[in-house]
Amino acid sequence: MRRERALFLLLLLLHLHHHICASKEEQEHGCPPSSCGKITNISYPFRLEGDPEKCGNKRYEVGCENNVTVLYLHSAKYHVQAINYKNYTVRVVDPALQLHNCSSLPLRSLSRSNFSDTYSYYSNGSYQAGLDSGINGESLIFEHIVFLSCNHSVRENGKYVKTEEYVKWDSKGYAYAVVGDLKAEDIEVGCDIKLVAPTSLRSFNNHSYTSMHSSLAYGFQISWLQLACQTHNFCSDGFCYFNFASQKLDCK
Numbered sequence: 001m002r003r004e005r006a007l008f009l010l011l012l013l014l015h016l017h018h019h020i021c022a023s024k025e026e027q028e029h030g031c032p033p034s035s036c037g038k039i040t041n042i043s044y045p046f047r048l049e050g051d052p053e054k055c056g057n058k059r060y061e062v063g064c065e066n067n068v069t070v071l072y073l074h075s076a077k078y079h080v081q082a083i084n085y086k087n088y089t090v091r092v093v094d095p096a097l098q099l100h101n102c103s104s105l106p107l108r109s110l111s112r113s114n115f116s117d118t119y120s121y122y123s124n125g126s127y128q129a130g131l132d133s134g135i136n137g138e139s140l141i142f143e144h145i146v147f148l149s150c151n152h153s154v155r156e157n158g159k160y161v162k163t164e165e166y167v168k169w170d171s172k173g174y175a176y177a178v179v180g181d182l183k184a185e186d187i188e189v190g191c192d193i194k195l196v197a198p199t200s201l202r203s204f205n206n207h208s209y210t211s212m213h214s215s216l217a218y219g220f221q222i223s224w225l226q227l228a229c230q231t232h233n234f235c236s237d238g239f240c241y242f243n244f245a246s247q248k249l250d251c252k
């Protein structure tokens, strides 16, 4: 009798254990991946609009429009190009950028200053601009291309690449694009910043606008590092970051 009871208890415990594990698992992995166009693996933390309530995280909901996966970032719409679950990044592109049309430009400016993790470790947004939140601003996972309109021709500064053949802001003016962040001494008198656009394809020719443009059309990565760190309560004290060498989350 006692033995039977003990066995029953054991079975009950095993069952309960299984149940607890299953419900935690379900939250993250229990839903089969959703698919839209070329993005065939939409899973936690992402959810596709219309998925069952329990799937993914509402803050990472993506839509499917004309067979294209769309993501909203600061209420602007972007097309999803790839989701990389191993390094917690999603690559998106502005919907107005057309790959072989060098006159096409993003609809909205976007730069590191639109992401709060650039300034502090604690960001309240869903996405971050780096994989090393705020520890140093050097670990951005995209870089900037800055478009300028000038009232004179700039020949002395090698960073200024002419865009006039494709992009012109003012009929009388001179138009340029510059890779990277502009230091104060780089901003020529009589030039205005018209647009700042991110790209994560760094292997372009920084003296050729067509090359800069195709890197813009490749898109840029943003990360969900903070959610990943919080989900596993990864570092009880210290900073959680993505270690590129080991390709895993780490603490420091």
Ligand SMILES: *[C@@H]1O[C@H](CO)[C@@H](O)[C@H](O)[C@H]1NC(C)=O
Pocket (backbone or CB within 6 Å): 036, 037, 038, 067
């Ligand atoms: C949607 O996109 C996928 C992948 O690019 C393609 O295989 C499929 O034919 C497309 N479906 C429609 C209805 O366009």
Ligand SMILES: *[C@@H]1O[C@H](CO)[C@@H](O)[C@H](O)[C@H]1NC(C)=O
Pocket (backbone or CB within 6 Å): 033, 041, 043, 044, 085
């Ligand atoms: C899809 O993503 C899940 C969750 O990260 C991963 O376990 C799985 O291997 C991925 N499948 C493919 C085909 O990439």
Ligand SMILES: *[C@@H]1O[C@H](CO)[C@@H](O)[C@H](O)[C@H]1NC(C)=O
Pocket (backbone or CB within 6 Å): 084, 087, 089, 131, 141, 221
């Ligand atoms: C994340 O992984 C993807 C796919 O391997 C890669 O293309 C991308 O550059 C990686 N992102 C970072 C920031 O290393």
Ligand SMILES: *[C@@H]1O[C@H](CO)[C@@H](O)[C@H](O)[C@H]1NC(C)=O
Pocket (backbone or CB within 6 Å): 098, 101, 102, 103, 104, 105
């Ligand atoms: C290229 O982009 C420009 C600017 O968006 C647009 O006016 C033009 O119609 C596009 N050209 C083609 C061939 O789609």
Ligand SMILES: *[C@@H]1O[C@H](CO)[C@@H](O)[C@H](O)[C@H]1NC(C)=O
Pocket (backbone or CB within 6 Å): 073, 074, 075, 076, 108, 109, 110, 111, 113, 114
């Ligand atoms: C990023 O910030 C700039 C400057 O505050 C703003 O003009 C732009 O609309 C923002 N971009 C997005 C996508 O919210």
Ligand SMILES: *[C@@H]1O[C@H](CO)[C@@H](O)[C@H](O)[C@H]1NC(C)=O
Pocket (backbone or CB within 6 Å): 116, 124, 125, 126
């Ligand atoms: C983040 O916090 C700032 C300042 O506290 C606020 O202006 C902003 O709207 C918040 N963003 C989100 C996505 O909650």
Ligand SMILES: *[C@@H]1O[C@H](CO)[C@@H](O)[C@H](O)[C@H]1NC(C)=O
Pocket (backbone or CB within 6 Å): 158, 159, 179, 180, 206, 207
């Ligand atoms: C252009 O790229 C080369 C090689 O990557 C680099 O050494 C150089 O400083 C860059 N020039 C400008 C103006 O950014």
Ligand SMILES: *[C@@H]1O[C@H](CO)[C@@H](O)[C@H](O)[C@H]1NC(C)=O
Pocket (backbone or CB within 6 Å): 151, 152, 189, 190
């Ligand atoms: C361009 O604008 C700057 C500042 O507005 C002015 O000082 C300069 O004279 C202008 N240059 C030309 C060539 O119009």
